[in-house]
Amino acid sequence: MKTLAVARGVSWRMLHNVFTNPSLLIPSIVFPLFFFTAFAGGLSRVHDVPGFNFPQGYTAFQYVFVVLQSAAFGGVFTGFGIARDFESGFARRLLLTAPHRSGIVLGYGLSALVRWLVTLTVLTTVAFAVGMQVGGSGVELFGLYALGLILNIAALLWACGVAMRFRTLQAGPVMQLPVFLVLFFAPVYVPLSLLQGWIHGVAVVNPLTRVIEAGRGFVAADPTEVAAAFFAALALAGGFFLWAIRGLRKAETAG
Protein backbone atom coordinates (compact mmCIF):
# COMPACT_ATOMS: atom_id res chain seq x y z
CA MET A 1 0.00 0.00 0.00
CA LYS A 2 2.79 2.39 0.95
CA THR A 3 4.46 1.75 -2.39
CA LEU A 4 1.25 2.63 -4.22
CA ALA A 5 0.79 5.78 -2.12
CA VAL A 6 4.31 6.92 -3.02
CA ALA A 7 3.73 6.07 -6.68
CA ARG A 8 0.45 8.00 -6.72
CA GLY A 9 2.04 11.07 -5.13
CA VAL A 10 5.06 11.07 -7.46
CA SER A 11 3.01 10.52 -10.61
CA TRP A 12 0.42 13.19 -9.69
CA ARG A 13 3.14 15.76 -9.08
CA MET A 14 4.94 14.87 -12.32
CA LEU A 15 1.73 15.03 -14.36
CA HIS A 16 0.71 18.30 -12.73
CA ASN A 17 4.09 19.77 -13.71
CA VAL A 18 3.78 18.56 -17.30
CA PHE A 19 0.14 19.53 -17.90
CA THR A 20 0.48 23.00 -16.39
CA ASN A 21 3.69 23.83 -18.24
CA PRO A 22 3.23 24.31 -22.00
CA SER A 23 6.98 24.16 -22.66
CA LEU A 24 6.96 20.58 -21.34
CA LEU A 25 3.61 19.49 -22.74
CA ILE A 26 3.67 20.90 -26.26
CA PRO A 27 6.92 19.31 -27.55
CA SER A 28 5.85 15.83 -26.46
CA ILE A 29 2.61 16.19 -28.44
CA VAL A 30 3.85 18.26 -31.38
CA PHE A 31 7.02 16.31 -32.24
CA PRO A 32 5.26 12.99 -32.98
CA LEU A 33 2.69 14.88 -35.06
CA PHE A 34 5.47 16.61 -36.90
CA PHE A 35 7.29 13.35 -37.67
CA PHE A 36 3.98 11.79 -38.73
CA THR A 37 3.32 14.71 -41.09
CA ALA A 38 6.85 14.76 -42.52
CA PHE A 39 7.05 11.01 -43.07
CA ALA A 40 3.49 10.09 -44.02
CA GLY A 41 2.89 13.30 -45.98
CA GLY A 42 6.23 13.83 -47.68
CA LEU A 43 7.15 10.26 -48.44
CA SER A 44 3.78 8.82 -49.42
CA ARG A 45 5.10 7.92 -52.90
CA VAL A 46 7.37 5.34 -51.24
CA HIS A 47 4.43 2.89 -51.33
CA ASP A 48 4.93 2.82 -55.13
CA VAL A 49 8.42 1.37 -54.73
CA PRO A 50 8.55 -2.13 -56.28
CA GLY A 51 8.20 -4.72 -53.52
CA PHE A 52 6.47 -2.38 -51.07
CA ASN A 53 3.34 -4.23 -50.07
CA PHE A 54 1.29 -2.60 -47.32
CA PRO A 55 -2.35 -2.51 -48.41
CA GLN A 56 -3.41 0.04 -45.77
CA GLY A 57 -1.17 2.69 -47.36
CA TYR A 58 1.82 4.70 -46.30
CA THR A 59 -0.03 6.75 -43.68
CA ALA A 60 -0.86 3.62 -41.67
CA PHE A 61 2.66 2.30 -42.27
CA GLN A 62 4.20 5.43 -40.72
CA TYR A 63 1.52 5.70 -38.01
CA VAL A 64 2.88 2.52 -36.42
CA PHE A 65 6.43 3.86 -36.35
CA VAL A 66 5.35 7.20 -34.91
CA VAL A 67 3.16 5.52 -32.24
CA LEU A 68 6.12 3.45 -31.07
CA GLN A 69 8.50 6.41 -31.34
CA SER A 70 6.17 8.59 -29.26
CA ALA A 71 5.94 5.81 -26.67
CA ALA A 72 9.72 5.62 -26.38
CA PHE A 73 10.18 9.39 -26.25
CA GLY A 74 7.34 9.72 -23.72
CA GLY A 75 9.52 7.63 -21.42
CA VAL A 76 12.66 9.61 -22.22
CA PHE A 77 10.95 12.98 -21.63
CA THR A 78 9.83 11.74 -18.21
CA GLY A 79 13.49 10.89 -17.55
CA PHE A 80 14.30 14.56 -18.10
CA GLY A 81 11.81 15.37 -15.31
CA ILE A 82 13.55 12.92 -12.97
CA ALA A 83 16.92 14.56 -13.70
CA ARG A 84 15.34 17.97 -13.08
CA ASP A 85 14.03 16.71 -9.72
CA PHE A 86 17.55 15.69 -8.75
CA GLU A 87 19.00 19.04 -9.84
CA SER A 88 16.46 20.97 -7.81
CA GLY A 89 17.05 18.78 -4.76
CA PHE A 90 13.43 17.56 -4.73
CA ALA A 91 14.39 13.96 -5.49
CA ARG A 92 16.75 13.84 -2.51
CA ARG A 93 13.97 14.99 -0.20
CA LEU A 94 11.72 12.39 -1.82
CA LEU A 95 14.27 9.66 -1.11
CA LEU A 96 14.29 10.71 2.55
CA THR A 97 10.52 10.73 2.97
CA ALA A 98 9.35 7.79 0.81
CA PRO A 99 8.87 4.67 2.97
CA HIS A 100 9.10 2.41 -0.10
CA ARG A 101 11.46 3.87 -2.63
CA SER A 102 10.55 1.50 -5.45
CA GLY A 103 7.27 3.46 -5.42
CA ILE A 104 9.25 6.42 -6.76
CA VAL A 105 10.20 4.51 -9.91
CA LEU A 106 6.62 3.21 -10.19
CA GLY A 107 5.27 6.74 -9.89
CA TYR A 108 7.53 8.05 -12.62
CA GLY A 109 6.45 5.06 -14.73
CA LEU A 110 2.77 5.89 -14.26
CA SER A 111 3.30 9.51 -15.24
CA ALA A 112 5.22 8.45 -18.39
CA LEU A 113 2.32 6.19 -19.30
CA VAL A 114 -0.38 8.85 -18.84
CA ARG A 115 1.71 11.32 -20.77
CA TRP A 116 2.07 8.91 -23.69
CA LEU A 117 -1.65 8.07 -23.65
CA VAL A 118 -2.44 11.75 -24.18
CA THR A 119 0.01 11.94 -27.10
CA LEU A 120 -1.37 8.69 -28.52
CA THR A 121 -4.93 10.01 -28.38
CA VAL A 122 -4.00 13.19 -30.27
CA LEU A 123 -1.90 11.29 -32.81
CA THR A 124 -4.56 8.66 -33.46
CA THR A 125 -7.27 11.32 -33.83
CA VAL A 126 -5.15 13.18 -36.40
CA ALA A 127 -4.28 9.95 -38.23
CA PHE A 128 -7.94 8.96 -38.61
CA ALA A 129 -8.87 12.53 -39.52
CA VAL A 130 -6.46 12.43 -42.47
CA GLY A 131 -7.98 9.17 -43.67
CA MET A 132 -5.72 6.46 -42.27
CA GLN A 133 -6.91 2.98 -43.22
CA VAL A 134 -6.70 0.22 -40.61
CA GLY A 135 -7.14 -3.42 -41.57
CA GLY A 136 -6.68 -4.93 -38.13
CA SER A 137 -9.45 -5.58 -35.62
CA GLY A 138 -9.76 -3.90 -32.23
CA VAL A 139 -7.84 -6.75 -30.63
CA GLU A 140 -5.01 -6.36 -33.15
CA LEU A 141 -4.86 -2.62 -32.58
CA PHE A 142 -4.73 -3.33 -28.86
CA GLY A 143 -1.67 -5.49 -29.65
CA LEU A 144 0.05 -2.46 -31.21
CA TYR A 145 -0.79 -0.27 -28.22
CA ALA A 146 0.36 -3.00 -25.82
CA LEU A 147 3.73 -3.04 -27.59
CA GLY A 148 3.82 0.76 -27.30
CA LEU A 149 3.03 0.56 -23.59
CA ILE A 150 5.87 -1.88 -22.94
CA LEU A 151 8.23 0.28 -25.00
CA ASN A 152 7.14 3.36 -23.05
CA ILE A 153 7.95 1.61 -19.78
CA ALA A 154 11.28 0.29 -21.11
CA ALA A 155 12.36 3.77 -22.29
CA LEU A 156 11.26 5.33 -19.00
CA LEU A 157 13.25 2.74 -17.02
CA TRP A 158 16.30 3.38 -19.24
CA ALA A 159 16.04 7.15 -18.77
CA CYS A 160 15.29 6.73 -15.06
CA GLY A 161 18.47 4.67 -14.61
CA VAL A 162 20.52 7.33 -16.39
CA ALA A 163 18.90 10.18 -14.44
CA MET A 164 19.51 8.46 -11.10
CA ARG A 165 23.15 7.81 -11.92
CA PHE A 166 24.04 11.27 -13.29
CA ARG A 167 21.44 13.30 -11.33
CA THR A 168 21.70 16.23 -13.77
CA LEU A 169 19.82 17.43 -16.84
CA GLN A 170 23.15 17.51 -18.66
CA ALA A 171 22.70 13.75 -18.99
CA GLY A 172 19.78 14.44 -21.38
CA PRO A 173 21.70 13.43 -24.52
CA VAL A 174 22.75 10.17 -22.82
CA MET A 175 19.06 9.36 -22.27
CA GLN A 176 17.90 10.51 -25.69
CA LEU A 177 20.58 9.61 -28.22
CA PRO A 178 20.66 5.81 -27.79
CA VAL A 179 16.86 5.69 -28.06
CA PHE A 180 16.99 7.84 -31.18
CA LEU A 181 19.69 5.62 -32.68
CA VAL A 182 17.90 2.35 -31.96
CA LEU A 183 14.65 3.70 -33.41
CA PHE A 184 16.24 4.96 -36.62
CA PHE A 185 18.32 1.83 -37.14
CA ALA A 186 15.04 -0.04 -37.56
CA PRO A 187 12.96 -0.16 -40.78
CA VAL A 188 11.56 3.38 -40.53
CA TYR A 189 10.66 4.20 -44.12
CA VAL A 190 10.29 0.81 -45.83
CA PRO A 191 9.79 -2.79 -44.64
CA LEU A 192 12.85 -4.76 -43.57
CA SER A 193 12.80 -6.73 -46.82
CA LEU A 194 13.42 -3.55 -48.84
CA LEU A 195 16.34 -2.29 -46.78
CA GLN A 196 19.70 -2.73 -48.47
CA GLY A 197 23.33 -2.60 -47.43
CA TRP A 198 24.69 -2.05 -43.94
CA ILE A 199 21.42 -0.71 -42.52
CA HIS A 200 19.71 -4.02 -43.36
CA GLY A 201 22.35 -5.87 -41.32
CA VAL A 202 21.88 -3.51 -38.38
CA ALA A 203 18.07 -3.61 -38.61
CA VAL A 204 18.03 -7.42 -38.59
CA VAL A 205 19.71 -7.56 -35.16
CA ASN A 206 17.90 -4.50 -33.78
CA PRO A 207 15.24 -5.70 -31.29
CA LEU A 208 12.97 -2.79 -32.20
CA THR A 209 12.72 -4.11 -35.76
CA ARG A 210 10.60 -7.00 -34.46
CA VAL A 211 8.43 -4.58 -32.48
CA ILE A 212 7.86 -2.25 -35.45
CA GLU A 213 7.24 -5.06 -37.95
CA ALA A 214 4.77 -6.74 -35.57
CA GLY A 215 3.02 -3.40 -35.00
CA ARG A 216 2.63 -2.96 -38.76
CA GLY A 217 1.36 -6.52 -38.99
CA PHE A 218 -1.37 -5.70 -36.45
CA VAL A 219 -2.51 -2.66 -38.45
CA ALA A 220 -2.48 -4.67 -41.68
CA ALA A 221 -4.51 -7.54 -40.09
CA ASP A 222 -1.55 -9.78 -40.82
CA PRO A 223 0.14 -10.39 -37.45
CA THR A 224 3.79 -11.30 -37.93
CA GLU A 225 6.54 -12.10 -35.43
CA VAL A 226 4.19 -11.29 -32.55
CA ALA A 227 5.88 -13.56 -30.03
CA ALA A 228 9.37 -12.30 -30.99
CA ALA A 229 8.18 -8.70 -30.73
CA PHE A 230 6.64 -9.11 -27.28
CA PHE A 231 9.66 -11.08 -26.13
CA ALA A 232 12.02 -8.32 -27.36
CA ALA A 233 9.95 -5.55 -25.77
CA LEU A 234 9.56 -7.38 -22.46
CA ALA A 235 13.27 -8.26 -22.41
CA LEU A 236 14.13 -4.58 -22.87
CA ALA A 237 11.71 -3.60 -20.09
CA GLY A 238 13.07 -6.30 -17.79
CA GLY A 239 16.69 -5.36 -18.41
CA PHE A 240 16.03 -1.68 -17.91
CA PHE A 241 14.01 -2.41 -14.75
CA LEU A 242 17.19 -3.84 -13.20
CA TRP A 243 19.13 -0.85 -14.62
CA ALA A 244 16.67 1.60 -13.00
CA ILE A 245 16.60 -0.17 -9.64
CA ARG A 246 20.40 -0.23 -9.52
CA GLY A 247 20.34 3.47 -10.44
CA LEU A 248 17.99 4.08 -7.53
CA ARG A 249 20.39 2.30 -5.19
CA LYS A 250 23.26 4.45 -6.52
CA ALA A 251 21.21 7.60 -5.94
CA GLU A 252 20.45 6.42 -2.38
CA THR A 253 24.14 5.78 -1.76
CA ALA A 254 25.09 9.19 -3.14
CA GLY A 255 22.64 10.73 -0.65
Add this chain to the structure above:
Amino acid sequence: MNSFVDQVYFLARRSVVRTARQPANVISPLVFPLFLLAVNSGGLKAETHLPGFPTSSFVAFALAVPFIQGALFSTMNAGTDLARDIQTGFLNRLSLTPMRRIAVLAGQLGGVVTMGLVQVLVYLAVGLIIGVRIASGPAGVLVLIVFGVFVCLGFGALGAFAALRTGSGEAVQSLFPAFFVFLFISSMNIPRNLMEITWFRDVATANPVSYLLECVRSLIIKGWDLEALALGFGITAVITAASLTLASWALKVRMAG
Protein backbone atom coordinates in the same frame (compact mmCIF):
# COMPACT_ATOMS: atom_id res chain seq x y z
CA MET B 1 40.95 50.39 -41.49
CA ASN B 2 43.77 48.25 -40.13
CA SER B 3 42.41 48.69 -36.66
CA PHE B 4 39.00 47.46 -37.86
CA VAL B 5 40.56 44.41 -39.51
CA ASP B 6 42.49 43.67 -36.31
CA GLN B 7 39.30 43.92 -34.26
CA VAL B 8 37.48 41.53 -36.56
CA TYR B 9 40.46 39.17 -36.65
CA PHE B 10 40.78 38.92 -32.88
CA LEU B 11 37.07 38.44 -32.31
CA ALA B 12 36.84 35.85 -35.10
CA ARG B 13 39.86 34.04 -33.65
CA ARG B 14 38.26 34.10 -30.21
CA SER B 15 35.02 32.73 -31.68
CA VAL B 16 36.82 29.86 -33.45
CA VAL B 17 38.99 28.98 -30.44
CA ARG B 18 35.98 29.04 -28.14
CA THR B 19 34.04 26.73 -30.44
CA ALA B 20 37.02 24.41 -30.88
CA ARG B 21 37.36 24.13 -27.10
CA GLN B 22 33.81 22.81 -26.77
CA PRO B 23 33.87 19.40 -28.43
CA ALA B 24 30.06 19.22 -28.44
CA ASN B 25 29.92 22.35 -30.60
CA VAL B 26 32.38 20.91 -33.10
CA ILE B 27 31.29 17.29 -33.13
CA SER B 28 27.49 17.77 -33.24
CA PRO B 29 27.42 19.81 -36.48
CA LEU B 30 29.75 17.29 -38.10
CA VAL B 31 28.44 13.98 -36.80
CA PHE B 32 24.69 14.49 -36.51
CA PRO B 33 24.06 15.49 -40.16
CA LEU B 34 26.29 12.63 -41.32
CA PHE B 35 24.40 10.22 -39.10
CA LEU B 36 21.11 11.36 -40.60
CA LEU B 37 22.66 11.00 -44.07
CA ALA B 38 23.70 7.43 -43.27
CA VAL B 39 20.30 6.45 -41.87
CA ASN B 40 18.25 8.10 -44.62
CA SER B 41 20.42 6.95 -47.48
CA GLY B 42 20.20 3.39 -46.18
CA GLY B 43 16.50 3.50 -45.36
CA LEU B 44 15.33 5.37 -48.44
CA LYS B 45 17.58 3.77 -51.05
CA ALA B 46 14.52 1.99 -52.47
CA GLU B 47 13.12 5.42 -53.41
CA THR B 48 15.55 5.53 -56.35
CA HIS B 49 13.36 2.88 -58.06
CA LEU B 50 10.49 5.38 -58.33
CA PRO B 51 9.88 6.49 -61.91
CA GLY B 52 11.29 10.00 -62.36
CA PHE B 53 13.72 9.88 -59.46
CA PRO B 54 16.64 12.03 -60.64
CA THR B 55 19.54 9.70 -59.76
CA SER B 56 20.29 6.07 -59.06
CA SER B 57 22.31 6.99 -55.94
CA PHE B 58 20.31 8.08 -52.92
CA VAL B 59 23.52 9.11 -51.12
CA ALA B 60 24.21 11.62 -53.89
CA PHE B 61 20.64 12.87 -53.62
CA ALA B 62 20.78 13.15 -49.84
CA LEU B 63 24.27 14.67 -49.60
CA ALA B 64 22.68 18.11 -49.92
CA VAL B 65 20.99 17.71 -46.54
CA PRO B 66 24.12 17.89 -44.32
CA PHE B 67 25.08 21.20 -45.97
CA ILE B 68 21.84 22.83 -44.89
CA GLN B 69 21.53 20.99 -41.57
CA GLY B 70 25.10 21.98 -40.70
CA ALA B 71 24.16 25.60 -41.42
CA LEU B 72 21.30 25.28 -38.94
CA PHE B 73 23.84 24.22 -36.34
CA SER B 74 25.78 27.41 -37.19
CA THR B 75 22.73 29.39 -36.14
CA MET B 76 22.75 27.68 -32.79
CA ASN B 77 26.49 28.00 -32.24
CA ALA B 78 26.67 31.65 -33.26
CA GLY B 79 23.59 32.58 -31.28
CA THR B 80 24.48 30.63 -28.17
CA ASP B 81 28.04 32.01 -28.03
CA LEU B 82 26.84 35.57 -28.49
CA ALA B 83 24.12 35.07 -25.88
CA ARG B 84 26.78 33.85 -23.46
CA ASP B 85 28.79 37.01 -24.15
CA ILE B 86 25.71 39.03 -23.25
CA GLN B 87 24.94 36.98 -20.14
CA THR B 88 28.52 37.13 -18.83
CA GLY B 89 28.75 40.89 -19.47
CA PHE B 90 31.52 40.53 -22.09
CA LEU B 91 29.50 42.53 -24.61
CA ASN B 92 28.96 45.32 -22.08
CA ARG B 93 32.69 45.51 -21.42
CA LEU B 94 33.33 45.60 -25.17
CA SER B 95 30.91 48.50 -25.49
CA LEU B 96 33.17 50.52 -23.17
CA THR B 97 36.11 50.09 -25.57
CA PRO B 98 36.65 52.02 -28.82
CA MET B 99 35.76 48.88 -30.74
CA ARG B 100 33.40 49.47 -33.66
CA ARG B 101 30.02 47.84 -33.26
CA ILE B 102 30.12 46.20 -36.65
CA ALA B 103 33.44 44.54 -35.75
CA VAL B 104 31.68 42.61 -32.96
CA LEU B 105 29.22 41.16 -35.44
CA ALA B 106 31.81 40.60 -38.16
CA GLY B 107 34.15 38.88 -35.71
CA GLN B 108 31.42 36.58 -34.43
CA LEU B 109 30.34 35.72 -37.95
CA GLY B 110 33.97 35.26 -39.02
CA GLY B 111 34.08 32.39 -36.52
CA VAL B 112 30.84 30.96 -37.92
CA VAL B 113 32.16 31.15 -41.48
CA THR B 114 35.39 29.37 -40.46
CA MET B 115 33.44 26.58 -38.78
CA GLY B 116 31.08 26.48 -41.77
CA LEU B 117 34.03 25.99 -44.10
CA VAL B 118 35.30 23.08 -41.98
CA GLN B 119 31.83 21.50 -42.01
CA VAL B 120 31.43 21.84 -45.77
CA LEU B 121 34.87 20.33 -46.42
CA VAL B 122 34.11 17.39 -44.13
CA TYR B 123 30.71 16.71 -45.78
CA LEU B 124 32.29 16.89 -49.23
CA ALA B 125 35.16 14.61 -48.22
CA VAL B 126 32.76 12.04 -46.75
CA GLY B 127 30.60 12.21 -49.87
CA LEU B 128 33.57 11.66 -52.17
CA ILE B 129 34.90 8.82 -49.99
CA ILE B 130 31.59 6.96 -50.11
CA GLY B 131 31.53 7.19 -53.88
CA VAL B 132 29.52 10.31 -54.74
CA ARG B 133 30.73 11.95 -57.95
CA ILE B 134 30.04 15.66 -58.30
CA ALA B 135 28.33 16.08 -61.67
CA SER B 136 29.43 19.72 -62.03
CA GLY B 137 33.12 18.80 -61.66
CA PRO B 138 35.90 20.64 -59.79
CA ALA B 139 34.37 24.05 -60.51
CA GLY B 140 31.12 22.77 -59.02
CA VAL B 141 32.98 21.70 -55.88
CA LEU B 142 34.23 25.26 -55.48
CA VAL B 143 30.70 26.64 -55.95
CA LEU B 144 29.44 24.10 -53.39
CA ILE B 145 32.02 25.30 -50.87
CA VAL B 146 31.16 28.95 -51.48
CA PHE B 147 27.44 28.26 -51.24
CA GLY B 148 27.79 26.16 -48.07
CA VAL B 149 29.78 28.92 -46.36
CA PHE B 150 27.33 31.56 -47.62
CA VAL B 151 24.38 29.66 -46.13
CA CYS B 152 26.27 29.33 -42.81
CA LEU B 153 26.82 33.10 -42.84
CA GLY B 154 23.13 33.77 -43.43
CA PHE B 155 21.90 31.40 -40.74
CA GLY B 156 24.71 32.48 -38.38
CA ALA B 157 23.54 36.08 -38.69
CA LEU B 158 20.02 34.93 -37.90
CA GLY B 159 21.33 33.22 -34.76
CA ALA B 160 23.21 36.38 -33.82
CA PHE B 161 20.02 38.41 -34.23
CA ALA B 162 18.10 36.00 -31.97
CA ALA B 163 20.86 36.19 -29.35
CA LEU B 164 21.04 39.98 -29.45
CA ARG B 165 17.27 40.37 -29.18
CA THR B 166 16.74 37.86 -26.38
CA GLY B 167 20.12 37.79 -24.62
CA SER B 168 19.37 34.18 -23.74
CA GLY B 169 21.12 31.03 -24.89
CA GLU B 170 18.02 28.99 -24.04
CA ALA B 171 15.88 31.17 -26.30
CA VAL B 172 18.35 30.64 -29.16
CA GLN B 173 18.34 26.88 -28.55
CA SER B 174 14.56 26.86 -28.65
CA LEU B 175 14.75 28.00 -32.30
CA PHE B 176 16.31 24.68 -33.24
CA PRO B 177 13.05 22.65 -33.41
CA ALA B 178 11.51 25.38 -35.56
CA PHE B 179 14.40 25.13 -38.02
CA PHE B 180 14.00 21.35 -38.01
CA VAL B 181 10.39 21.76 -39.10
CA PHE B 182 11.59 23.84 -42.09
CA LEU B 183 14.12 21.13 -42.93
CA PHE B 184 11.73 18.19 -42.71
CA ILE B 185 8.86 19.87 -44.55
CA SER B 186 10.99 20.49 -47.61
CA SER B 187 12.33 18.45 -50.52
CA MET B 188 14.85 16.96 -48.11
CA ASN B 189 13.94 13.31 -48.74
CA ILE B 190 12.12 13.35 -52.06
CA PRO B 191 12.00 15.67 -55.09
CA ARG B 192 9.01 18.03 -55.03
CA ASN B 193 7.62 16.67 -58.31
CA LEU B 194 7.39 13.20 -56.74
CA MET B 195 5.46 14.36 -53.67
CA GLU B 196 2.00 12.87 -53.83
CA ILE B 197 0.19 14.81 -51.09
CA THR B 198 -0.73 18.15 -52.62
CA TRP B 199 -0.66 20.29 -49.47
CA PHE B 200 2.75 18.89 -48.51
CA ARG B 201 4.11 19.69 -51.97
CA ASP B 202 2.68 23.22 -51.71
CA VAL B 203 4.28 23.78 -48.31
CA ALA B 204 7.60 22.39 -49.57
CA THR B 205 7.37 24.68 -52.61
CA ALA B 206 6.78 27.72 -50.38
CA ASN B 207 9.59 26.66 -48.02
CA PRO B 208 12.88 28.44 -48.90
CA VAL B 209 14.88 25.54 -47.47
CA SER B 210 13.72 23.41 -50.46
CA TYR B 211 15.55 25.77 -52.83
CA LEU B 212 18.73 25.75 -50.75
CA LEU B 213 18.72 21.95 -50.86
CA GLU B 214 17.95 21.89 -54.57
CA CYS B 215 20.80 24.29 -55.31
CA VAL B 216 23.33 21.98 -53.61
CA ARG B 217 21.67 18.90 -55.12
CA SER B 218 21.76 20.30 -58.65
CA LEU B 219 25.54 20.70 -58.49
CA ILE B 220 25.95 17.16 -57.18
CA ILE B 221 23.61 15.17 -59.38
CA LYS B 222 22.72 17.32 -62.41
CA GLY B 223 25.64 19.58 -63.27
CA TRP B 224 25.01 23.24 -64.00
CA ASP B 225 21.35 24.09 -63.45
CA LEU B 226 21.27 27.88 -63.63
CA GLU B 227 17.72 28.17 -62.32
CA ALA B 228 18.46 26.10 -59.21
CA LEU B 229 21.70 28.05 -58.65
CA ALA B 230 19.99 31.42 -59.08
CA LEU B 231 17.20 30.47 -56.68
CA GLY B 232 19.61 29.04 -54.10
CA PHE B 233 22.04 31.96 -54.16
CA GLY B 234 19.22 34.50 -54.43
CA ILE B 235 17.32 33.16 -51.42
CA THR B 236 20.53 32.89 -49.39
CA ALA B 237 21.40 36.49 -50.30
CA VAL B 238 17.98 37.66 -49.11
CA ILE B 239 18.23 35.65 -45.85
CA THR B 240 21.77 36.96 -45.25
CA ALA B 241 20.92 40.59 -46.02
CA ALA B 242 17.80 40.52 -43.84
CA SER B 243 19.57 38.71 -40.98
CA LEU B 244 22.58 41.05 -41.07
CA THR B 245 20.34 44.12 -41.09
CA LEU B 246 18.31 42.81 -38.17
CA ALA B 247 21.41 41.72 -36.25
CA SER B 248 23.10 45.13 -36.76
CA TRP B 249 19.99 46.89 -35.52
CA ALA B 250 19.69 44.55 -32.50
CA LEU B 251 23.37 45.08 -31.70
CA LYS B 252 22.92 48.85 -31.84
CA VAL B 253 19.97 48.62 -29.44
CA ARG B 254 21.81 46.21 -27.15
CA MET B 255 25.02 48.29 -26.93
CA ALA B 256 23.15 51.52 -26.45
CA GLY B 257 21.27 50.05 -23.47
